[in-house]
Amino acid sequence: MWQDNTNSYAAGSSQTPYYSQAGASQPGVPLQFYAPSPVGSTFYPGSRSSLEGNVGAQGNIAQQGVAPAYGGNIQQVGPWWTAFGTGGLEGEPPLLEELGINFTHIRAKSLTVLNPIQRVDERIMDDADLAGPLLFIICFGTFLLFSGKPQFGYIYGVGLLGSGSIYTLLNLMSEKGIDAYRVASVLGYCLLPMVGVGALSVMVTLDGTLGYLLSTLSVLWCTWSASTIFVAVLRMSDQRLLVAYPIGLLYGCFALLSVFNVGSGVAK
Template structure:
């Protein structure tokens, strides 16, 4: 018993001597086996220096002995940056991915506004409905401001007329055309009629001036649409046969712009 107590106290005294020597040898250090790393050294002393990398100011990551991978990070802009993909290289604009290309809309609109120029037969290879929808909405809005809410008639006449023109063109031509391009051509060629609808806000079209303007817009729209259809389908010998049903369709739109259809009297 006495020996066990002596051994216990002896071991305690030896441990105390050990910790005492450690504390005496290095004052200010809590434990001998723990040594704080100097400032600027790595956490693992055995880490390889070849893996130490530097991050550049523009997002360029480079390593010693390895090729650099660089890229520019675009700064955050205003709310309009949500409609583009300027921060991604090789990506088209977001509106173009949605089928809205203002360059194509402008080119096709200028073709309609200048019907006497030569039309490229490949003008409708990249057909779209963004421009036609814009023109139809503007036409209905102008008629609404003039006291003629005709949205239902506009969509009904446009749908029935487009289906009829599509059927006739595929029966008359050998090449054929799809309904998407038919609607695109008819919608773009509605642009002169949109101008008449804008005039109806300021001038009453139920008179001689309105009749003359409506007839001129019908002829303009019919000439432009028939020119594009003839150029695309190569039907130059059937120009009048194409223009006749197209003129009837635009005549319905002119009646909607002159008269208040369905008005209570």
């Protein structure tokens, strides 16, 4: 019994080996996993099958049904200014909006300040930004510079100190509370009437009756607009005068900077 099993195993093992069978049936033919180069082709200057997607005798990769690794639409190259936008990407907001600069919101808030008699929406500062206030502050300082009053340092100092003071007072007076970012945004947007007075100072001297009248009017306008927004956002209608008083003092400092030249005595 043991002898029969040995003979059958020996007979089967002599017939099953792959290399001996392939060599015996097809002498002189290379192994099956090796594909010789086509007749007449050279290795270096001709075709390089390993770089063209051919895998031995199995054909190219595309014939095996392998899906490509990358897909989608290829965007055409546009002008150089397309690098500063997101117009070629679906669902992406504009680049300036991603940076916090939304001209639609700036225009809406500016119109709210310029029309103080209209009703203010309590959710107007849900999307607060500093792009508009920074623009107004730079314009205000530039107009004063053209009128012979370089007051950039005083403008930034008064604005920073005033914003911190108003932020502290509003959080002490209201139950809802407000963050410093929104306080600076409201105060900056409501500076727009004062920017107009600064533009007039380039053509007209404000150190006189006309200048005093325009400065007083701009202070009242800025104070009314800012207090209206703060009262609407914080729901402090019963404390309107208490909110308007410190805001009026702040804009009064800006009015003094636009009327008088603070550094004139030092320069002499």
